[in-house]
Amino acid sequence: MGNALAIAGGPRLTNREWPRWPQPGERALKSLEDVLTSGRWTISCAYQGRESYERQFAAAFADYCRSALCVPMATGTASLAVALEACGVGAGDEVIVPGLTWVASASAVLGINAVPVLVDVDPRTYCLDPAAVEAAITERTRAITVVHAYSAVADLDSLLDIAQRHGLPLIEDCAHAHGASYGNWPVGAFGTAGVFSMQGSKLLTCGEGGALVTDDADVANRAEHLRADGRVLRRGSVDVGEMELEETGRLMGSNACLSEFHAAVLLDQLALLDGQNARRTRAAEHLAGRLGELGLAVQETSPGTTDRSYYRFLVRVPDEVLAVAPVDRLARALTAELGFAVTQTHRPLNDNPLNRPATRRRFATDARYLERVDPARFDLPVATRVHNSVVSFGHEVLLAPLDAIDDISRAFRKVLDNVREIGG
Numbered sequence: 001m002g003n004a005l006a007i008a009g010g011p012r013l014t015n016r017e018w019p020r021w022p023q024p025g026e027r028a029l030k031s032l033e034d035v036l037t038s039g040r041w042t043i044s045c046a047y048q049g050r051e052s053y054e055r056q057f058a059a060a061f062a063d064y065c066r067s068a069l070c071v072p073m074a075t076g077t078a079s080l081a082v083a084l085e086a087c088g089v090g091a092g093d094e095v096i097v098p099g100l101t102w103v104a105s106a107s108a109v110l111g112i113n114a115v116p117v118l119v120d121v122d123p124r125t126y127c128l129d130p131a132a133v134e135a136a137i138t139e140r141t142r143a144i145t146v147v148h149a150y151s152a153v154a155d156l157d158s159l160l161d162i163a164q165r166h167g168l169p170l171i172e173d174c175a176h177a178h179g180a181s182y183g184n185w186p187v188g189a190f191g192t193a194g195v196f197s198m199q200g201s202k203l204l205t206c207g208e209g210g211a212l213v214t215d216d217a218d219v220a221n222r223a224e225h226l227r228a229d230g231r232v233l234r235r236g237s238v239d240v241g242e243m244e245l246e247e248t249g250r251l252m253g254s255n256a257c258l259s260e261f262h263a264a265v266l267l268d269q270l271a272l273l274d275g276q277n278a279r280r281t282r283a284a285e286h287l288a289g290r291l292g293e294l295g296l297a298v299q300e301t302s303p304g305t306t307d308r309s310y311y312r313f314l315v316r317v318p319d320e321v322l323a324v325a326p327v328d329r330l331a332r333a334l335t336a337e338l339g340f341a342v343t344q345t346h347r348p349l350n351d352n353p354l355n356r357p358a359t360r361r362r363f364a365t366d367a368r369y370l371e372r373v374d375p376a377r378f379d380l381p382v383a384t385r386v387h388n389s390v391v392s393f394g395h396e397v398l399l400a401p402l403d404a405i406d407d408i409s410r411a412f413r414k415v416l417d418n419v420r421e422i423g424g
């Protein structure tokens with residue numbers, strides 16, 4: 001009975017402690033104490049005679065992304081909405097959104113009264129399919145957003161070509177891709193703007209945070225206005241006790257500023273990111289090899305990718321296995337063997353309980369708008385197939401030593417060998 005699956009009452013394959021996320025670095029406590037006693041907890045507090053953590057993080061992250069400018073924000077969702085608005089997108093405009101992603105990719109578009117047009121993904125990379133993008137463009141399209149999803153980089157060459165031919169801004173949503181590169185250049189620096197989330201699950205995190213990077217000074221200036229109630233940071237000198245934010249009023253905004261506490265934690269985490277990415281990549285490549293020996297395929301990335309960043313690790317389950325047991329049962333069986341959460345991908349956005357604009361009265365501007373933003377009007381066959389055939393787990397697991405990583409392939413083998421125990 002040693003082989004019985006844990007989900008069927010057998011022994012677990014391993015009882016190991018897996019790495020957890022987030023993980024604090026060594027400088028954070030000192031920096032947080034420094035913020036606490038500095039008299040300045042956010043950039044909208046008076047200047048205290050030294051550069052804010054927010055400015056330090058903006059400079060460091062722009063540099064990291066090899067972009068000219070960075071505007072930090074309170075969340076990734078705010079960064080995406082601000083990026084779109086800073087590129088001139090507004091009420092009623094159509095925005096291309098990938099169909100397989102976190103709900104924020106759609107809610108940020110709805111948040112500026114625009115219309116998310118859900119577009120299907122590539123069956124190998126699970127990122128936006130360029131041919132489907134081309135087919136979805138209409139005379140009302142005003143922007144393309146692309147997510148570098150899970151552990152892949154999207155086909156940026158094709159997407160940039162489409163964006164250029166149609167005169168549309170490309171916004172890269174890099175919420176999963178801190179540190180990934182394409183053609184040896186960091187993601188986020190290819191589109192008109194790149195946006196990042198630093199929410200607690202992400203590869204670079206301070207709990208809740210976000211950022212926009214761009215080389216376009218006008219986009220950055222509009223983003224600054226939009227995230228700080230129509231104010232921008234003064235370029236000239238500031239006296240202690242004065243506001244560093246200057247009220248221009250050129251463009252009305254709202255508040256999505258990143259606090260000094262969050263910026264201090266991000267500076268600490270940024271110093272760790274490359275080392276963690278390298279460890280995750282080593283583990284992921286090792287695991288992909290082991291799973292390959294079992295005939296299992298992992299998520300691919302676009303040919304131009306030079307560095308992957310593993311936010312989640314995705315494994316496709318073969319059709320003959322799915323014919324015996326559905327993917328959710330397989331995910332639960334793997335969870336039971338390993339002791340960490342193995343799950344399906346995001347639910348496709350045309351059939352996702354979190355993507356329900358009709359539940360919110362603010363979107364009932366008129367009946368026509370509610371029809372245009374109804375997610376059910378889109379067909380996403382590839383995203384649906386991916387959702388029904390792929391299992392995934394989080395990046396923190398990939399920080400485990402390689403002998404622990406071997407337990408993961410052993411668990412896949414055990415579940416596949418005994419799949420009839422969990423079959424329908």
Ligand SMILES: *Cc1c(COP(=O)(O)O)cnc(C)c1O
Pocket residue numbers: 075076077078080101102104105147173175176196197198199208209210
């Ligand atoms: C997490 C995430 C966001 C939103 O970020 P928040 O910081 O949670 O607002 C946007 N897009 C994608 C793809 C994400 O995974």
